[in-house]
Amino acid sequence: MMTDEKFPDSERPETPKWVKKMLIPALLGGVVGFAASMAALQFIDSPAIGGLGKSATIAALVGVLYIVIGLGVGLGTASPKVGARFLNVEDADELREQKKVLTWSGAGMVLNGLSLIALALAAPEGPVPQALALMLGAGGMVTSVGMSVVIYRQCDELMRAVNLEASAVGYAMVLVVVGLWAMLAHLGYAAAPAPLDLLTLFHVLVLVASFVATGRRGMLAPR
Secondary structure, X not given: OOOOOOOOOOOOOXXXXXXXXXXXHHHHXXXXXXXXHHHHHHHHHOOOOOOOOHHHHHHHHHHHHHXXXXXXXXXXXHOHHHHHHHOOOOOHHHHHHOHHHHHHHHHHXXXXXXXXXXXXXXXXXXXXXXXXXXHHHHHHHHHHHHHHHHHHHHOOHHHHHHHHHHHHHHHHXXXXXHHHHHHHHXXXXXXXXXXXXXXXXXXXXXXXHHHHHHHHOOOOOOO
16 A cells, blocks of 8 residues: 655755746736736726726836836845745845845836826826826936936946847837838828827837846846
8 A cells, every 4th residue: 555755855856946936936927917907907997097098008007017027126125035936036145235226126117117107197088187197207207217327337247238238129129110110100001109109119118128138148047
């Protein structure tokens, strides 16, 4: 008759690193992002907002994504032991060493997200007065640029190289995507992008460029 035997600590099978560092955080992030997006859509359709157009809705959802990522980074730096479980770092000590840079980065992400949401909720479609939306949008944009300068100065040589590469990739992506869209619209083959569509697209392409640059440096591999 077979009996269950417990593995000694030294022989207990270890969870693969890619599961702990990639799969589980990705699933957790997907669940949180989905829940936040559903909550945002319900709020947009609620009597407080009364619904928004397609461009404004997409902008608001991208803003929510920025906030979720920023809060995740902020949580990881505020509690390194917890952050080491879902952020792709070696250990909690790495988060402590990068605390200033990551804190500023997370704050910048949240600020960019709030800025985009404020513009998405601007009148006449939304409830936010246009003057207030302009103040929040422009103020958030300028402040986030200032934060980027502070972050760049505090980065080590590797992270500075990643930032520069992300900027170059982002420029190329904006030139191709936005330039091609503008060309097609000019020739009458596509509808011209709305101003809010361009702002949303900039935010999306910057995020994609950051992942491309970090991936090229091997920094997305399980650590």
